[in-house]
Amino acid sequence: MQQVRPVTFLKGLATFIPGVARFACRSSGGTDSARYCYSVWMRHLVALKSSGLATCFSRVAELGPGDSFGIGLSAVLTGVDEYNAFDAKSHAVAEKNGEILEELIGLFQQREPIPDSDEFPQVSPQLEQYEFPSDILTDDILKAALHPNRLADVRQALEHEESGNIRIRYVAPWDDSSLLELESIDLVFSQAVMEHVENVPGSYQALYAWLKSGGIMSHQIDYKSHGLARDWNGHWTISDLQWKIIKGNRPYLINRHPHSAHVAMMKEAGFQIVGENKIQLPPLSRAALDHRYLDLSDGDLETSGATLQAVKPGR
Ligand SMILES: C[S@@+](CC[C@H](N)C(=O)[O-])C[C@H]1O[C@@H](n2cnc3c(N)ncnc32)[C@H](O)[C@@H]1O
Structure with missing residues (x-):
């Protein structure tokens, strides 16, 4: 066939x-949904911890954020001060980012469990369990990351690129x-x-x-x-x-x-490759x-x- x-x-x-x-x-892709963005960032964090790697960062960069910066905003809401996003094409819309930020703040404040494979069957990495990772995002970390003054800076930086210690930068297209x-x-x-x-x-x-x-x-x-x-x-x-x-x-x-x-x-x-988690499906015939x-x-x-x-x- x-x-x-x-x-x-x-x-x-x-x-x-x-x-x-x-x-x-x-x-x-799926970054026009705050729950998708939250799920993806948390899955990367949990997978990093499982590989014995760091989970606290100050400056991060993302390739290909798609329809919003929601995955990067999740990073900022867990303590990252500088987020740089580089896409091949400008998909992200400013108003959408603002809405997603507010929804994400609520998810972190409520320590929402990680949306799992029932909600996002196509999303990987898949985890063994989807409880809120309070061993990674401790109360102290979230108290500092979600402090009202810091949130005010995050909202400002989303509009003006920089506020206080927070920087949110988007370059699309990028090739340099x-x-x-x-x-x-x-x-x-x-x-x-x-x-x-x-x-x-x-x-x-x-x-x-x-x-x-x-x-x-x-x-x-x-x-x-x-x-x-x-x-x-x-x-x-x-x-x-x-x-x-x-x-x-x-x-x-x-x-x-x-x-x-x-x-x-x-x-x-x-x-140096330090973690490799593969998904396998039945192969084609070589012919x-x-x-x-x-x-x-x-x-x-x-x-x-x-x-x-x-x-x-x-x-
Ligand atoms: C399937 S979407 C994924 C978007 C988002 N990461 C998500 O999880 O929904 C693929 C993204 O890769 C971006 N992309 C393609 N080539 C790229 C490149 N060379 N550098 C950065 N982003 C690129 C596309 O513009 C698009 O935003």
Whole structure:
């Protein structure tokens, strides 16, 4: 059976019509929901703790926040003073960020349990339990992070980029690693982004340059076909020529890199992998693969997603 429906090719071709490519990249994930953002940030924190890594940060950066800065705002509400967001395209809307911030404040004040797989079945990493992580976000940490004066600064910084100690910065589109001071960031994270990035080695190199020695990266990556093929792994059966038509004139789609390629590119940039939590699904028959993917390992063929944590080694 054909992996790609004719309409998928037609959609790609349509993006050559002026204005359509912009429209085709309009949808950008789940960050228009405060509960999604809260769930994602808490899952990254809990996963970091499970790997024995730090969970308190001062300066963070996120790649690809999507429709709002809600994941980064969650970070700020748990003690982060500086949040830098870099997207390929400007999706986030100011009023939405304000609404999401207010809802997030309520979730943290109520110590809301982490929204789980019943509420967000597609969201990873999945956790063993979803209670509020009061061992990570202690009463003392939250009392300081949610102090009314600090919240006033957060609201101001959301509008004016900076207030008191708080800085909230959004750059979209970005393509320049000099946007951040070298060795200034404690944590870089992304959710469902690295599979879309066109220049993955260049991005990991930029993240490496931004992180302090000992700084941490936490990425959730979805290797599936994103509805572009019939099966979750059908994108690895499509020839380069067909893929060019499917991608059309869009600035990004999915890069089709398998798990081991991300691991190799992180290591190439200088990172040490410290956590690797893979999601597995049934593999394709090797006979179906396009020749470009013939040497995918058995592991890659069944890895549909992963949380990858890496550290920039200390000097
Ligand atoms: C599926 S959305 C995920 C959005 C959000 N992180 C979430 O969890 O809903 C993918 C995001 O990656 C962004 N993106 C694609 N290429 C990028 C790049 N090179 N640098 C930063 N963001 C990028 C897209 O613009 C989009 O916001």
